[in-house]
Amino acid sequence: MSIDRPSTAPTLDEVAHAAGVSRSTASRAINGGDRVSPEAQAAVDAAVARLGYTPNRAARSLVTRRTGSVALVIPEPDGRVLADPFLAGTLRGVGHALDPTDLQLVLLIARPGEHAGRIARYLKGGHVDGAIIASHHQGDELENAILAARLPAVFIGRPAVEAESLVYVDVDNVAAARRATQRLVDAGRTRIATIAGPLDMSVGHDRLEGWRAALAHAGLAVNASADGDFTLTGVRSPCSGCSTTTPTSTRSSRPPTSWRRARCACSSLPGAACPGTCR
Amino acid sequence: MSIDRPSTAPTLDEVAHAAGVSRSTASRAINGGDRVSPEAQAAVDAAVARLGYTPNRAARSLVTRRTGSVALVIPEPDGRVLADPFLAGTLRGVGHALDPTDLQLVLLIARPGEHAGRIARYLKGGHVDGAIIASHHQGDELENAILAARLPAVFIGRPAVEAESLVYVDVDNVAAARRATQRLVDAGRTRIATIAGPLDMSVGHDRLEGWRAALAHAGLAVNASADGDFTLTGVRSPCSGCSTTTPTSTRSSRPPTSWRRARCACSSLPGAACPGTCR
DNA sequence: TTGTACGCGTTATCAA
Protein backbone atom coordinates (compact mmCIF):
# COMPACT_ATOMS: atom_id res chain seq x y z
CA MET A 1 0.00 0.00 0.00
CA SER A 2 2.89 2.31 -0.69
CA ILE A 3 1.41 5.43 -2.23
CA ASP A 4 4.30 7.75 -2.71
CA ARG A 5 7.17 6.52 -4.80
CA PRO A 6 8.77 9.53 -6.37
CA SER A 7 10.14 9.43 -9.91
CA THR A 8 9.85 5.67 -10.27
CA ALA A 9 8.22 3.78 -13.07
CA PRO A 10 4.52 3.27 -12.36
CA THR A 11 3.55 -0.19 -11.19
CA LEU A 12 0.56 -2.30 -11.93
CA ASP A 13 -0.72 -1.49 -8.47
CA GLU A 14 -0.77 2.19 -9.26
CA VAL A 15 -2.53 1.63 -12.55
CA ALA A 16 -5.14 -0.49 -10.84
CA HIS A 17 -5.64 2.10 -8.14
CA ALA A 18 -5.94 4.90 -10.68
CA ALA A 19 -8.46 2.88 -12.66
CA GLY A 20 -10.43 1.95 -9.58
CA VAL A 21 -10.06 -1.78 -10.07
CA SER A 22 -8.04 -4.52 -8.47
CA ARG A 23 -4.57 -5.46 -9.57
CA SER A 24 -5.87 -8.71 -11.00
CA THR A 25 -8.35 -6.95 -13.22
CA ALA A 26 -5.77 -4.47 -14.36
CA SER A 27 -3.42 -7.32 -15.23
CA ARG A 28 -6.10 -9.09 -17.23
CA ALA A 29 -7.05 -5.91 -19.02
CA ILE A 30 -3.47 -5.34 -20.03
CA ASN A 31 -2.75 -8.86 -21.21
CA GLY A 32 -5.33 -9.89 -23.73
CA GLY A 33 -8.30 -8.34 -21.99
CA ASP A 34 -10.09 -11.58 -21.49
CA ARG A 35 -12.91 -11.78 -18.98
CA VAL A 36 -12.94 -8.09 -18.22
CA SER A 37 -15.91 -5.75 -18.57
CA PRO A 38 -15.78 -3.01 -21.20
CA GLU A 39 -15.85 -0.25 -18.61
CA ALA A 40 -13.06 -1.82 -16.58
CA GLN A 41 -11.05 -2.23 -19.74
CA ALA A 42 -11.55 1.38 -20.69
CA ALA A 43 -10.62 2.59 -17.23
CA VAL A 44 -7.44 0.56 -17.24
CA ASP A 45 -6.53 1.67 -20.73
CA ALA A 46 -6.95 5.28 -19.74
CA ALA A 47 -4.87 4.83 -16.60
CA VAL A 48 -2.13 3.09 -18.55
CA ALA A 49 -2.00 5.90 -21.07
CA ARG A 50 -2.11 8.63 -18.47
CA LEU A 51 0.56 7.13 -16.25
CA GLY A 52 2.71 5.90 -19.10
CA TYR A 53 2.75 2.45 -17.63
CA THR A 54 5.14 -0.17 -18.93
CA PRO A 55 5.07 -3.68 -17.48
CA ASN A 56 8.14 -4.66 -15.54
CA ARG A 57 9.79 -7.33 -17.63
CA ALA A 58 11.65 -8.86 -14.72
CA ALA A 59 8.56 -9.34 -12.61
CA ARG A 60 6.65 -10.68 -15.55
CA SER A 61 9.43 -13.05 -16.55
CA LEU A 62 9.70 -14.32 -13.03
CA VAL A 63 6.20 -15.71 -13.06
CA THR A 64 5.71 -16.55 -16.72
CA ARG A 65 9.07 -18.31 -16.77
CA ARG A 66 9.90 -16.76 -20.06
CA THR A 67 12.63 -14.19 -20.58
CA GLY A 68 11.03 -12.24 -23.40
CA SER A 69 14.17 -12.26 -25.48
CA VAL A 70 15.64 -14.27 -28.31
CA ALA A 71 19.30 -14.53 -29.21
CA LEU A 72 20.90 -13.97 -32.55
CA VAL A 73 24.07 -16.01 -32.40
CA ILE A 74 27.02 -15.17 -34.58
CA PRO A 75 29.66 -17.76 -33.74
CA GLU A 76 32.06 -16.14 -36.13
CA PRO A 77 35.63 -16.01 -34.89
CA ASP A 78 36.67 -13.95 -37.87
CA GLY A 79 35.68 -10.36 -37.38
CA ARG A 80 35.74 -9.32 -40.98
CA VAL A 81 32.75 -11.42 -41.82
CA LEU A 82 30.55 -9.26 -39.65
CA ALA A 83 30.66 -6.65 -42.36
CA ASP A 84 29.23 -9.15 -44.79
CA PRO A 85 26.07 -7.76 -46.36
CA PHE A 86 24.42 -11.13 -45.89
CA LEU A 87 24.83 -10.97 -42.15
CA ALA A 88 23.78 -7.35 -42.13
CA GLY A 89 20.61 -8.28 -43.94
CA THR A 90 19.96 -11.08 -41.51
CA LEU A 91 20.36 -8.66 -38.65
CA ARG A 92 17.85 -6.29 -40.13
CA GLY A 93 15.42 -9.01 -40.95
CA VAL A 94 15.44 -10.46 -37.48
CA GLY A 95 15.16 -7.03 -35.95
CA HIS A 96 12.17 -6.12 -38.04
CA ALA A 97 10.46 -9.41 -37.44
CA LEU A 98 10.81 -8.83 -33.72
CA ASP A 99 9.50 -5.28 -33.83
CA PRO A 100 5.79 -5.99 -33.46
CA THR A 101 6.61 -8.36 -30.61
CA ASP A 102 7.86 -7.19 -27.27
CA LEU A 103 10.75 -9.56 -27.59
CA GLN A 104 14.27 -8.30 -27.12
CA LEU A 105 16.94 -9.12 -29.66
CA VAL A 106 20.03 -10.21 -27.79
CA LEU A 107 23.16 -10.34 -29.89
CA LEU A 108 25.75 -13.01 -29.14
CA ILE A 109 29.04 -12.58 -30.95
CA ALA A 110 31.90 -15.01 -30.60
CA ARG A 111 35.21 -13.76 -29.36
CA PRO A 112 38.22 -13.91 -31.67
CA GLY A 113 39.96 -17.07 -30.51
CA GLU A 114 37.07 -18.70 -28.78
CA HIS A 115 35.30 -21.91 -29.60
CA ALA A 116 31.76 -20.88 -28.75
CA GLY A 117 31.77 -22.67 -25.44
CA ARG A 118 30.75 -19.49 -23.72
CA ILE A 119 27.83 -19.00 -26.06
CA ALA A 120 26.74 -22.59 -25.65
CA ARG A 121 26.78 -22.12 -21.90
CA TYR A 122 24.78 -18.94 -22.21
CA LEU A 123 22.16 -20.68 -24.30
CA LYS A 124 21.95 -23.49 -21.79
CA GLY A 125 21.63 -20.97 -18.97
CA GLY A 126 18.07 -20.25 -19.97
CA HIS A 127 18.68 -16.57 -20.62
CA VAL A 128 16.64 -16.54 -23.81
CA ASP A 129 13.42 -18.07 -25.04
CA GLY A 130 14.84 -18.96 -28.42
CA ALA A 131 17.82 -18.57 -30.68
CA ILE A 132 18.74 -17.95 -34.27
CA ILE A 133 22.14 -19.17 -35.34
CA ALA A 134 23.42 -17.05 -38.15
CA SER A 135 26.88 -18.22 -39.05
CA HIS A 136 27.27 -21.75 -37.88
CA HIS A 137 30.57 -23.58 -38.07
CA GLN A 138 31.22 -27.24 -37.62
CA GLY A 139 32.35 -28.07 -34.14
CA ASP A 140 31.07 -25.00 -32.35
CA GLU A 141 29.01 -27.15 -30.01
CA LEU A 142 25.88 -25.15 -30.67
CA GLU A 143 23.74 -28.07 -31.77
CA ASN A 144 24.37 -30.00 -28.60
CA ALA A 145 23.76 -27.00 -26.42
CA ILE A 146 20.45 -26.36 -28.14
CA LEU A 147 19.40 -29.96 -28.00
CA ALA A 148 20.39 -30.27 -24.36
CA ALA A 149 18.55 -27.10 -23.39
CA ARG A 150 15.51 -28.00 -25.49
CA LEU A 151 15.77 -24.45 -26.73
CA PRO A 152 13.61 -23.45 -29.69
CA ALA A 153 16.13 -22.50 -32.32
CA VAL A 154 16.54 -21.98 -36.02
CA PHE A 155 19.79 -22.38 -37.89
CA ILE A 156 20.38 -20.18 -40.89
CA GLY A 157 22.07 -22.71 -43.08
CA ARG A 158 21.98 -26.43 -42.47
CA PRO A 159 23.73 -27.32 -39.22
CA ALA A 160 26.74 -29.58 -39.25
CA VAL A 161 25.10 -32.09 -36.96
CA GLU A 162 21.79 -33.19 -38.37
CA ALA A 163 19.12 -34.14 -35.89
CA GLU A 164 15.41 -34.58 -36.11
CA SER A 165 14.63 -31.68 -33.81
CA LEU A 166 17.15 -29.28 -35.31
CA VAL A 167 15.32 -26.90 -37.61
CA TYR A 168 16.97 -24.72 -40.19
CA VAL A 169 16.35 -22.64 -43.27
CA ASP A 170 18.66 -22.92 -46.21
CA VAL A 171 18.87 -22.77 -49.95
CA ASP A 172 19.90 -25.74 -52.04
CA ASN A 173 23.53 -24.82 -52.33
CA VAL A 174 24.50 -28.06 -54.01
CA ALA A 175 22.02 -27.53 -56.82
CA ALA A 176 22.92 -23.86 -57.10
CA ALA A 177 26.61 -24.55 -57.50
CA ARG A 178 25.86 -27.36 -59.90
CA ARG A 179 23.78 -25.09 -62.07
CA ALA A 180 26.33 -22.31 -61.99
CA THR A 181 29.04 -24.71 -63.03
CA GLN A 182 26.84 -26.30 -65.64
CA ARG A 183 26.26 -22.91 -67.15
CA LEU A 184 29.98 -22.54 -67.72
CA VAL A 185 30.16 -26.04 -69.09
CA ASP A 186 27.37 -25.24 -71.49
CA ALA A 187 29.31 -22.19 -72.58
CA GLY A 188 32.09 -24.50 -73.69
CA ARG A 189 34.50 -23.93 -70.81
CA THR A 190 36.71 -26.87 -69.96
CA ARG A 191 38.86 -25.66 -67.08
CA ILE A 192 36.52 -24.44 -64.38
CA ALA A 193 37.73 -23.40 -60.96
CA THR A 194 35.92 -22.51 -57.78
CA ILE A 195 36.82 -20.43 -54.81
CA ALA A 196 35.06 -22.28 -52.07
CA GLY A 197 33.49 -20.95 -48.94
CA PRO A 198 34.67 -22.12 -45.53
CA LEU A 199 34.55 -25.88 -45.56
CA ASP A 200 33.50 -26.09 -41.93
CA MET A 201 30.22 -24.48 -42.94
CA SER A 202 27.54 -26.33 -44.83
CA VAL A 203 27.38 -23.55 -47.40
CA GLY A 204 30.98 -23.95 -48.38
CA HIS A 205 30.79 -27.70 -48.30
CA ASP A 206 27.61 -27.91 -50.34
CA ARG A 207 28.69 -25.51 -53.03
CA LEU A 208 31.96 -27.30 -53.46
CA GLU A 209 30.04 -30.53 -53.81
CA GLY A 210 27.80 -29.05 -56.48
CA TRP A 211 30.79 -27.81 -58.39
CA ARG A 212 32.40 -31.21 -58.17
CA ALA A 213 29.24 -32.97 -59.28
CA ALA A 214 28.78 -30.81 -62.34
CA LEU A 215 32.38 -31.22 -63.42
CA ALA A 216 32.31 -34.95 -62.89
CA HIS A 217 29.09 -35.21 -64.83
CA ALA A 218 30.67 -33.30 -67.69
CA GLY A 219 33.78 -35.40 -67.56
CA LEU A 220 35.98 -32.42 -66.77
CA ALA A 221 38.90 -32.20 -64.39
CA VAL A 222 38.02 -31.54 -60.77
CA ASN A 223 41.30 -30.08 -59.65
CA ALA A 224 41.05 -26.32 -59.33
CA SER A 225 39.55 -25.17 -56.08
CA ALA A 226 40.86 -22.76 -53.50
CA ASP A 227 39.78 -22.05 -49.97
CA GLY A 228 37.89 -18.87 -49.38
CA ASP A 229 36.15 -17.34 -46.44
CA PHE A 230 33.55 -15.15 -48.13
CA THR A 231 35.86 -12.15 -47.97
CA LEU A 232 37.86 -10.43 -50.65
CA THR A 233 41.03 -10.36 -48.61
CA GLY A 234 40.66 -13.97 -47.67
CA VAL A 235 40.57 -14.97 -51.29
CA ARG A 236 43.56 -12.89 -52.23
CA SER A 237 45.87 -14.31 -49.61
CA PRO A 238 48.46 -16.19 -51.62
CA CYS A 239 49.27 -19.77 -50.91
CA SER A 240 52.86 -20.53 -50.11
CA GLY A 241 54.73 -21.43 -53.22
CA CYS A 242 52.81 -18.95 -55.32
CA SER A 243 54.03 -15.51 -56.20
CA THR A 244 53.37 -13.33 -53.22
CA THR A 245 50.98 -10.49 -53.82
CA THR A 246 49.59 -7.74 -51.70
CA PRO A 247 46.72 -5.35 -52.17
CA THR A 248 47.74 -1.92 -53.34
CA SER A 249 46.19 -0.32 -50.32
CA THR A 250 46.55 -2.11 -47.03
CA ARG A 251 45.75 0.67 -44.61
CA SER A 252 42.10 0.98 -45.46
CA SER A 253 39.49 -1.17 -43.83
CA ARG A 254 37.49 -1.44 -47.00
CA PRO A 255 38.51 -3.81 -49.75
CA PRO A 256 41.02 -2.13 -52.03
CA THR A 257 39.54 -1.18 -55.34
CA SER A 258 42.53 -2.46 -57.21
CA TRP A 259 42.33 -5.97 -55.91
CA ARG A 260 41.90 -7.26 -59.41
CA ARG A 261 45.51 -6.50 -60.04
CA ALA A 262 46.63 -8.78 -57.28
CA ARG A 263 46.69 -12.26 -58.63
CA CYS A 264 47.78 -15.50 -57.14
CA ALA A 265 49.35 -18.07 -59.40
CA CYS A 266 46.70 -20.54 -58.40
CA SER A 267 43.94 -18.39 -59.75
CA SER A 268 45.50 -18.52 -63.18
CA LEU A 269 44.37 -22.08 -63.23
CA PRO A 270 47.37 -24.11 -64.18
CA GLY A 271 45.30 -27.10 -63.29
CA ALA A 272 47.98 -28.39 -60.97
CA ALA A 273 47.66 -28.51 -57.22
CA CYS A 274 49.90 -26.10 -55.36
CA PRO A 275 51.38 -26.69 -51.93
CA GLY A 276 49.74 -23.87 -49.98
CA THR A 277 46.15 -23.32 -49.10
CA CYS A 278 45.03 -24.37 -52.54
CA ARG A 279 44.04 -27.92 -53.15
CA MET B 1 11.04 -26.42 0.81
CA SER B 2 10.21 -27.87 -2.57
CA ILE B 3 12.75 -30.59 -3.17
CA ASP B 4 11.79 -32.19 -6.40
CA ARG B 5 11.53 -30.01 -9.43
CA PRO B 6 12.32 -32.14 -12.43
CA SER B 7 14.37 -30.79 -15.34
CA THR B 8 14.22 -27.19 -14.16
CA ALA B 9 17.10 -24.82 -13.69
CA PRO B 10 18.55 -25.10 -10.19
CA THR B 11 17.66 -22.30 -7.81
CA LEU B 12 19.68 -20.57 -5.19
CA ASP B 13 17.75 -22.52 -2.60
CA GLU B 14 18.95 -25.78 -4.03
CA VAL B 15 22.52 -24.60 -4.17
CA ALA B 16 22.35 -23.50 -0.57
CA HIS B 17 20.84 -26.79 0.47
CA ALA B 18 23.46 -28.74 -1.42
CA ALA B 19 26.21 -26.67 0.17
CA GLY B 20 24.72 -27.02 3.62
CA VAL B 21 24.34 -23.30 4.18
CA SER B 22 21.50 -20.84 4.17
CA ARG B 23 20.32 -19.09 1.07
CA SER B 24 21.74 -15.80 2.29
CA THR B 25 25.19 -17.23 2.67
CA ALA B 26 24.96 -18.83 -0.73
CA SER B 27 23.89 -15.54 -2.23
CA ARG B 28 26.76 -13.70 -0.61
CA ALA B 29 29.22 -16.33 -1.71
CA ILE B 30 28.05 -16.02 -5.28
CA ASN B 31 28.00 -12.24 -5.45
CA GLY B 32 31.35 -10.92 -4.35
CA GLY B 33 31.94 -13.39 -1.58
CA ASP B 34 32.10 -10.75 1.09
CA ARG B 35 31.65 -11.77 4.73
CA VAL B 36 31.63 -15.45 4.09
CA SER B 37 33.93 -18.03 5.60
CA PRO B 38 36.37 -19.83 3.33
CA GLU B 39 34.76 -23.18 3.93
CA ALA B 40 31.30 -21.86 3.19
CA GLN B 41 32.63 -20.24 0.04
CA ALA B 42 34.22 -23.47 -1.08
CA ALA B 43 31.07 -25.46 -0.39
CA VAL B 44 28.96 -23.03 -2.35
CA ASP B 45 31.40 -22.93 -5.25
CA ALA B 46 31.37 -26.70 -5.43
CA ALA B 47 27.60 -26.84 -5.33
CA VAL B 48 27.34 -24.23 -8.06
CA ALA B 49 29.70 -26.15 -10.27
CA ARG B 50 28.07 -29.47 -9.60
CA LEU B 51 24.51 -28.27 -10.15
CA GLY B 52 25.41 -25.96 -13.01
CA TYR B 53 23.68 -23.13 -11.27
CA THR B 54 22.96 -19.91 -13.14
CA PRO B 55 21.32 -17.02 -11.33
CA ASN B 56 17.84 -16.22 -12.52
CA ARG B 57 18.19 -12.85 -14.21
CA ALA B 58 14.56 -11.93 -13.74
CA ALA B 59 14.53 -12.55 -10.03
CA ARG B 60 17.80 -10.76 -9.60
CA SER B 61 16.67 -7.81 -11.69
CA LEU B 62 13.49 -7.55 -9.72
CA VAL B 63 15.31 -6.86 -6.50
CA THR B 64 18.39 -5.06 -7.76
CA ARG B 65 16.23 -2.86 -9.94
CA ARG B 66 18.62 -3.23 -12.80
CA THR B 67 17.89 -5.08 -16.00
CA GLY B 68 21.36 -6.38 -16.69
CA SER B 69 21.33 -5.29 -20.28
CA VAL B 70 22.52 -2.38 -22.35
CA ALA B 71 21.19 -1.32 -25.70
CA LEU B 72 23.13 -0.69 -28.85
CA VAL B 73 20.95 1.69 -30.80
CA ILE B 74 21.23 1.94 -34.54
CA PRO B 75 18.68 4.56 -35.57
CA GLU B 76 19.56 4.06 -39.18
CA PRO B 77 16.59 4.15 -41.50
CA ASP B 78 18.76 3.18 -44.44
CA GLY B 79 19.44 -0.52 -44.43
CA ARG B 80 22.55 -0.48 -46.52
CA VAL B 81 24.55 1.27 -43.88
CA LEU B 82 24.34 -1.75 -41.63
CA ALA B 83 26.89 -3.40 -43.83
CA ASP B 84 29.29 -0.57 -43.15
CA PRO B 85 32.53 -1.95 -41.73
CA PHE B 86 32.56 0.87 -39.21
CA LEU B 87 29.29 -0.26 -37.70
CA ALA B 88 30.41 -3.86 -37.86
CA GLY B 89 33.51 -2.93 -35.91
CA THR B 90 31.44 -1.07 -33.37
CA LEU B 91 29.26 -4.09 -32.94
CA ARG B 92 32.22 -6.31 -32.31
CA GLY B 93 33.82 -3.85 -29.94
CA VAL B 94 30.73 -3.46 -27.84
CA GLY B 95 30.17 -7.19 -27.81
CA HIS B 96 33.67 -7.92 -26.64
CA ALA B 97 33.60 -5.22 -24.02
CA LEU B 98 30.45 -6.76 -22.61
CA ASP B 99 31.83 -10.29 -22.59
CA PRO B 100 33.47 -10.28 -19.16
CA THR B 101 30.32 -8.71 -17.78
CA ASP B 102 27.07 -10.58 -17.46
CA LEU B 103 25.36 -7.80 -19.32
CA GLN B 104 23.22 -8.59 -22.32
CA LEU B 105 23.70 -6.70 -25.55
CA VAL B 106 20.29 -5.72 -26.82
CA LEU B 107 20.25 -4.54 -30.39
CA LEU B 108 17.80 -1.82 -31.38
CA ILE B 109 17.54 -1.21 -35.11
CA ALA B 110 15.29 1.42 -36.58
CA ARG B 111 12.63 0.41 -39.01
CA PRO B 112 12.85 1.68 -42.60
CA GLY B 113 10.47 4.61 -42.56
CA GLU B 114 10.39 5.20 -38.87
CA HIS B 115 11.53 8.21 -36.91
CA ALA B 116 12.98 6.46 -33.87
CA GLY B 117 9.97 7.23 -31.73
CA ARG B 118 9.60 3.57 -30.92
CA ILE B 119 13.21 3.32 -29.83
CA ALA B 120 12.90 6.44 -27.74
CA ARG B 121 9.89 4.95 -26.03
CA TYR B 122 11.73 1.72 -25.44
CA LEU B 123 14.63 3.55 -23.85
CA LYS B 124 12.27 5.48 -21.62
CA GLY B 125 10.52 2.25 -20.65
CA GLY B 126 13.43 1.31 -18.44
CA HIS B 127 14.18 -1.89 -20.31
CA VAL B 128 17.94 -1.35 -20.26
CA ASP B 129 20.49 -0.03 -17.81
CA GLY B 130 22.33 1.97 -20.41
CA ALA B 131 22.59 2.69 -24.10
CA ILE B 132 25.12 3.23 -26.82
CA ILE B 133 23.93 5.21 -29.80
CA ALA B 134 25.85 4.18 -32.85
CA SER B 135 24.50 6.07 -35.81
CA HIS B 136 22.80 9.15 -34.56
CA HIS B 137 20.87 11.45 -36.85
CA GLN B 138 19.59 14.89 -36.14
CA GLY B 139 15.98 14.88 -35.09
CA ASP B 140 15.68 11.28 -34.00
CA GLU B 141 14.57 12.36 -30.52
CA LEU B 142 17.12 10.15 -28.86
CA GLU B 143 18.77 12.90 -26.84
CA ASN B 144 15.52 13.95 -25.24
CA ALA B 145 14.54 10.39 -24.48
CA ILE B 146 17.85 9.75 -22.80
CA LEU B 147 17.79 12.97 -20.85
CA ALA B 148 14.21 12.41 -19.76
CA ALA B 149 14.91 8.86 -18.66
CA ARG B 150 18.18 9.82 -16.98
CA LEU B 151 19.58 6.86 -18.80
CA PRO B 152 23.35 6.39 -18.80
CA ALA B 153 24.26 6.62 -22.44
CA VAL B 154 27.16 7.21 -24.75
CA PHE B 155 26.84 8.59 -28.24
CA ILE B 156 29.30 7.42 -30.84
CA GLY B 157 29.81 10.69 -32.62
CA ARG B 158 28.78 14.04 -31.21
CA PRO B 159 25.00 14.25 -30.78
CA ALA B 160 23.03 16.88 -32.63
CA VAL B 161 21.69 18.37 -29.43
CA GLU B 162 24.49 19.30 -27.11
CA ALA B 163 23.77 19.10 -23.44
CA GLU B 164 25.93 19.02 -20.36
CA SER B 165 24.90 15.52 -19.38
CA LEU B 166 25.12 14.02 -22.87
CA VAL B 167 28.36 12.13 -23.17
CA TYR B 168 29.92 11.02 -26.41
CA VAL B 169 33.11 9.79 -28.02
CA ASP B 170 34.21 11.21 -31.31
CA VAL B 171 37.19 12.11 -33.38
CA ASP B 172 37.92 15.64 -34.47
CA ASN B 173 36.30 15.39 -37.85
CA VAL B 174 36.70 19.07 -38.60
CA ALA B 175 40.43 18.93 -38.11
CA ALA B 176 40.71 15.66 -39.98
CA ALA B 177 38.91 16.97 -43.04
CA ARG B 178 40.90 20.16 -42.85
CA ARG B 179 44.16 18.27 -42.83
CA ALA B 180 43.08 15.98 -45.65
CA THR B 181 42.14 18.96 -47.75
CA GLN B 182 45.26 20.83 -46.82
CA ARG B 183 47.31 17.91 -48.01
CA LEU B 184 45.80 18.27 -51.45
CA VAL B 185 46.35 22.00 -51.33
CA ASP B 186 49.97 21.44 -50.46
CA ALA B 187 50.24 19.12 -53.41
CA GLY B 188 49.30 22.01 -55.61
CA ARG B 189 45.70 21.10 -56.34
CA THR B 190 43.39 24.02 -56.91
CA ARG B 191 40.00 22.46 -57.57
CA ILE B 192 39.21 20.21 -54.64
CA ALA B 193 35.86 18.51 -54.24
CA THR B 194 34.33 16.55 -51.41
CA ILE B 195 31.71 13.92 -51.23
CA ALA B 196 30.12 14.70 -47.91
CA GLY B 197 28.60 12.35 -45.41
CA PRO B 198 24.98 12.73 -44.35
CA LEU B 199 24.51 16.29 -43.25
CA ASP B 200 22.08 15.34 -40.50
CA MET B 201 24.95 13.59 -38.77
CA SER B 202 27.70 15.45 -37.01
CA VAL B 203 30.32 13.46 -38.92
CA GLY B 204 29.09 14.67 -42.25
CA HIS B 205 28.58 18.17 -41.03
CA ASP B 206 31.97 18.45 -39.38
CA ARG B 207 33.96 17.04 -42.26
CA LEU B 208 32.26 19.37 -44.67
CA GLU B 209 33.13 22.23 -42.40
CA GLY B 210 36.78 21.16 -42.28
CA TRP B 211 36.90 20.95 -46.04
CA ARG B 212 35.36 24.40 -46.31
CA ALA B 213 37.76 25.88 -43.81
CA ALA B 214 40.83 24.55 -45.53
CA LEU B 215 39.69 25.77 -48.93
CA ALA B 216 38.76 29.17 -47.60
CA HIS B 217 42.08 29.44 -45.85
CA ALA B 218 43.88 28.61 -49.08
CA GLY B 219 41.77 31.07 -51.02
CA LEU B 220 40.34 28.35 -53.22
CA ALA B 221 36.81 27.98 -54.51
CA VAL B 222 34.39 26.26 -52.17
CA ASN B 223 31.90 25.06 -54.70
CA ALA B 224 32.28 21.37 -55.36
CA SER B 225 30.58 19.20 -52.82
CA ALA B 226 28.09 16.43 -53.26
CA ASP B 227 25.86 14.65 -50.81
CA GLY B 228 26.87 11.17 -49.83
CA ASP B 229 25.64 8.65 -47.34
CA PHE B 230 28.77 6.63 -46.65
CA THR B 231 27.80 4.09 -49.28
CA LEU B 232 29.12 3.46 -52.75
CA THR B 233 25.72 3.36 -54.37
CA GLY B 234 24.65 6.51 -52.59
CA VAL B 235 27.57 8.37 -54.05
CA ARG B 236 27.00 7.11 -57.54
CA SER B 237 23.38 8.14 -57.76
CA PRO B 238 23.35 10.84 -60.38
CA CYS B 239 21.87 14.21 -59.75
CA SER B 240 19.12 15.26 -62.11
CA GLY B 241 20.52 17.14 -65.01
CA CYS B 242 23.64 15.02 -65.14
CA SER B 243 24.13 12.14 -67.49
CA THR B 244 22.34 9.19 -66.02
CA THR B 245 24.55 6.30 -65.14
CA THR B 246 23.94 2.89 -63.70
CA PRO B 247 26.22 0.29 -62.24
CA THR B 248 27.05 -2.51 -64.61
CA SER B 249 25.64 -5.06 -62.26
CA THR B 250 22.52 -4.14 -60.34
CA ARG B 251 21.36 -7.55 -59.20
CA SER B 252 24.12 -8.17 -56.73
CA SER B 253 23.93 -6.94 -53.18
CA ARG B 254 27.62 -6.20 -53.09
CA PRO B 255 28.99 -3.08 -54.71
CA PRO B 256 29.71 -3.74 -58.36
CA THR B 257 33.37 -4.05 -59.07
CA SER B 258 33.10 -1.87 -62.12
CA TRP B 259 31.68 1.11 -60.33
CA ARG B 260 34.60 3.21 -61.40
CA ARG B 261 33.22 3.18 -64.88
CA ALA B 262 30.02 4.81 -63.78
CA ARG B 263 30.66 8.50 -63.58
CA CYS B 264 28.40 11.39 -62.88
CA ALA B 265 29.12 14.66 -64.57
CA CYS B 266 29.40 16.32 -61.20
CA SER B 267 32.28 14.15 -60.19
CA SER B 268 34.29 15.42 -63.12
CA LEU B 269 34.44 18.67 -61.26
CA PRO B 270 33.36 21.34 -63.65
CA GLY B 271 33.33 23.64 -60.67
CA ALA B 272 29.79 24.70 -61.38
CA ALA B 273 26.86 23.76 -59.21
CA CYS B 274 24.44 21.35 -60.81
CA PRO B 275 20.71 21.33 -60.21
CA GLY B 276 20.32 17.89 -58.63
CA THR B 277 21.62 16.55 -55.39
CA CYS B 278 24.94 18.27 -55.84
CA ARG B 279 25.44 21.67 -54.35
C1' DT C 1 30.01 -14.91 10.17
C1' DT C 2 25.37 -16.78 9.66
C1' DG C 3 20.39 -17.16 9.18
C1' DT C 4 15.44 -15.17 9.32
C1' DA C 5 12.13 -12.51 7.18
C1' DC C 6 10.55 -9.30 4.01
C1' DG C 7 9.86 -7.08 -0.44
C1' DC C 8 10.66 -6.51 -5.53
C1' DG C 9 6.15 -6.40 -9.56
C1' DT C 10 3.80 -9.56 -11.89
C1' DT C 11 0.76 -13.60 -13.25
C1' DA C 12 -2.15 -17.62 -11.95
C1' DT C 13 -5.41 -19.94 -8.99
C1' DC C 14 -9.57 -20.01 -6.89
C1' DA C 15 -13.57 -18.29 -4.29
C1' DA C 16 -16.92 -15.17 -4.30
Next chain:
DNA sequence: TTGATAACGCGTACAA
Protein backbone atom coordinates in the same frame (compact mmCIF):
# COMPACT_ATOMS: atom_id res chain seq x y z
C1' DT D 1 -16.63 -10.73 -14.08
C1' DT D 2 -13.95 -9.64 -10.01
C1' DG D 3 -10.63 -9.59 -6.21
C1' DA D 4 -7.71 -11.76 -2.41
C1' DT D 5 -3.75 -14.54 -2.18
C1' DA D 6 -0.02 -17.40 -3.22
C1' DA D 7 3.91 -18.16 -5.76
C1' DC D 8 8.15 -16.89 -8.91
C1' DG D 9 13.79 -16.54 -7.30
C1' DC D 10 16.64 -13.48 -5.41
C1' DG D 11 19.08 -9.69 -2.45
C1' DT D 12 19.47 -7.59 1.92
C1' DA D 13 18.36 -5.25 6.44
C1' DC D 14 18.41 -6.86 10.75
C1' DA D 15 19.03 -9.86 14.47
C1' DA D 16 21.52 -13.56 16.37
